[in-house]
Amino acid sequence: xxxxxxxxxxxxxxxxxxxxxxxxxxxxxxxxxxxxxxxxxxxxxxxxxxxxxxxxxxxxxxxxxxxxxxxxxxxxxxxxxxxxxxxxxxxxxxxxxxxxxxxxxxxxxxxxxxxxxxxxxxxxxxxxxxxxxxxxxxxxxxxxxxxxxxxxxxxxxxxxxxxxxxxxxxxxxxxxxxxxxxxxxxxxxxxxxxxxxxxxxxxxxxxxxxxxxxxxxxxxxxxxxxxxxxxxxxxxxxxxxxxxxxxxxxxxx
Amino acid sequence: xxxxxxxxxxxxxxxxxxxxxxxxxxxxxxxxxxxxxxxxxxxxxxxxxxxxxxxxxxxxxxxxxxxxxxxxxxxxxxxxxxxxxxxxxxxxxxxxxxxxxxxxxxxxxxxxxxxxxxxxxxxxxxxxxxxxxxxxxxxxxxxxxxxxxxxxxxxxxxxxxxxxxxxxxxxxxxxxxxxxxxxxxxxxxxxxxxxxxxxxxxxxxxxxxxxxxxxxxxxxxxxxxxxxxxxxxxxxxxxxxxxxxxxxxxxxxxxxxxxxxxxxxxxxxxxxxxxxxxxxx
Numbered sequence: 445x446x447x448x449x450x451x452x453x454x455x456x457x458x459x460x461x462x463x464x465x466x467x468x469x470x471x472x473x474x475x476x477x478x479x480x481x482x483x484x485x486x487x488x489x490x491x492x493x494x495x496x497x498x499x500x501x502x503x504x505x506x507x508x509x510x511x512x513x514x515x516x517x518x519x520x521x522x523x524x525x526x527x528x529x530x531x532x533x534x535x536x537x538x539x540x541x542x543x544x545x546x547x548x549x550x551x552x553x554x555x556x557x558x559x560x561x562x563x564x565x566x567x568x569x570x571x572x573x574x575x576x577x578x579x580x581x582x583x584x585x586x587x588x589x590x591x592x593x594x595x596x597x598x599x600x601x602x603x604x605x606x607x608x609x610x611x612x613x614x615x616x617x618x619x620x621x622x623x624x625x626x627x628x629x630x631x632x633x634x635x636x637x638x639x640x641x642x643x644x645x646x647x648x649x650x651x652x653x654x655x656x657x658x659x660x661x662x663x664x665x666x667x668x669x670x671x672x673x674x675x676x677x678x679x680x681x682x683x684x685x686x687x688x689x690x691x692x693x694x695x696x697x
Numbered sequence: 698x699x700x701x702x703x704x705x706x707x708x709x710x711x712x713x714x715x716x717x718x719x720x721x722x723x724x725x726x727x728x729x730x731x732x733x734x735x736x737x738x739x740x741x742x743x744x745x746x747x748x749x750x751x752x753x754x755x756x757x758x759x760x761x762x763x764x765x766x767x768x769x770x771x772x773x774x775x776x777x778x779x780x781x782x783x784x785x786x787x788x789x790x791x792x793x794x795x796x797x798x799x800x801x802x803x804x805x806x807x808x809x810x811x812x813x814x815x816x817x818x819x820x821x822x823x824x825x826x827x828x829x830x831x832x833x834x835x836x837x838x839x840x841x842x843x844x845x846x847x848x849x850x851x852x853x854x855x856x857x858x859x860x861x862x863x864x865x866x867x868x869x870x871x872x873x874x875x876x877x878x879x880x881x882x883x884x885x886x887x888x889x890x891x892x893x894x895x896x897x898x899x900x901x902x903x904x905x906x907x908x909x910x911x912x913x914x915x916x917x918x919x920x921x922x923x924x925x926x927x928x929x930x931x932x933x934x935x936x937x938x939x940x941x942x943x944x945x946x947x948x949x950x951x952x953x954x955x956x957x958x959x960x961x962x963x964x965x966x967x968x969x970x971x972x973x974x975x976x977x978x
Contacts, residue, residue, distance in 0.1 A: 458705050458706070458707060462759075463757070463759070492754075494757050494758045496758075497758070498758075538796070538797065539799075539802050539822050540752045540753060540756045540761060540796045540824075541758075542822070543749075543753055543756075543821075543822060544756040544757075547753070685703065
């Protein structure tokens with residue numbers, strides 16, 4: 445399996461890059477690797493909470509370390525929670541920051557694993573999701589699969605979220621979703637947080653799919669600049685003002 | 698479309714309380730014996746709780762984001778800004794300054810679920826900005842005149858912001874005339890995202906059942922309540938939706954931001970709905 449991966453991200457308009465609360469792995473571009481298995485993840489830290497970025501980081505790392513899609517998920521989540529709590533409690537916080545942290549941090553999760561098949565030019569993929577961060581499986585210029593959401597109207601202001609309070613597990617017990625499929629050489633996987641995912645599905649529905657555009661972002665000097673494109677889309681009102689992350693995996697064979 | 702401006706640090710909104718601190722606010726209102734409460738105690742507790750929740754809403758990992766400017770004008774023996782400590786004398790205060798300047802932070806005990814069907818005591822910090830004050834008459838007209846000036850000035854500095862919300866908490870018997878005209882003048886101010894909203898909370902000595910967000914004055918028991926109803930703005934569509942979600946019952950178009958005899962729990966809910974805004978960025 446020969447692949448490359450590249451991430452594009454942008455904080456919501458008006459916020460500084462330090463205030464960006466999504467997380468993704470791999471955190472730096474993978475430029476043509478040959479793994480037997482490739483794992484990546486994108487998490488969207490909840491805006492209403494504090495220390496969501498740190499929680500989203502922990503979840504992406506746990507997924508990529510194979511801890512969240514096996515039988516030990518509960519134990520892995522507890523371990524992430526302890527790490528998050530240690531991080532927060534090590535800080536000297538004023539009353540409001542301590543009270544806010546007591547309410548917990550929350551994030552979505554989208555994890556994707558690609559595995560090599562018996563032949564070099566095909567293999568299998570497996571995705572795990574909680575919430576509205578999505579993966580799109582693209583072949584050529586066409587969408588083969590969208591997961592976990594498939595229609596722009598499925599997005600809401602209250603997606604399922606993995607939380608630092610243990611009690612929140614009960615609320616999302618049925619929200620862990622799985623999907624499997626097969627990839628072929630030259631397929632692309634586009635993982636993205638909700639604002640961009642919703643926009644991509646709306647464009648698909650309107651008969652103006654943008655998969656080719658998203659697949660080719662940043663791949664050559666002639667490809668459009670992500671930041672400039674995003675600013676234009678936001679200005680047009682076609683996308684809500686939110687942190688945006690796009691992690692693209694191109695499988696070359 | 699009015700009342701849809703995104704609230705951000707560069708485009709904050711404004712909430713201004715008018716807090717009745719007259720002598721009659723010292724009348725008992727709810728509870729009995731050791732748990733007896735006065736109207737002033739209930740009003741102060743409600744504002745303290747609302748301020749705490751606002752500060753928490755605006756708190757992020759790095760600190761408090763200034764999405765709001767908040768003011769409290771007290772009216773009783775005197776009329777003017779009611780914040781204490783380092784905030785004394787300031788008419789509108791960014792929420793970060795409020796979070797960093799409570800008069801004190803009390804430790805209170807609250808009941809929480811123990812996960813096994815029972816309740817356990819848990820200690821919680823409760824910041825206090827206001828203590829109950831009861832003094833003299835009810836110069837509500839004077840308070841609304843100050844509010845008009847404060848709101849007008851703020852709107853000239855923030856013409857594109859979500860419009861200010863003015864919330865008057867009173868037992869409803871002004872001693873300096875009829876403030877209705879001034880309230881309507883505030884409601885007539887124009888910003889790019891609409892006009893200021895004036896809401897009223899009536900803590901009446903007359904008794905009676907709570908009435909919230911009515912769309913007519915027909916059910917209201919006395920002239921003071923009807924006056925405050927007529928001074929109250931209609932809820933925005935978005936606020937009406939929030940109210941519907943919070944109460945599980947629809948509110949008719951024309952429902953006004955007015956509460957009669959709301960107890961402490963209902964008051965907090967009322968303030969939450971009256972100050973809920975589309976989104977914080």
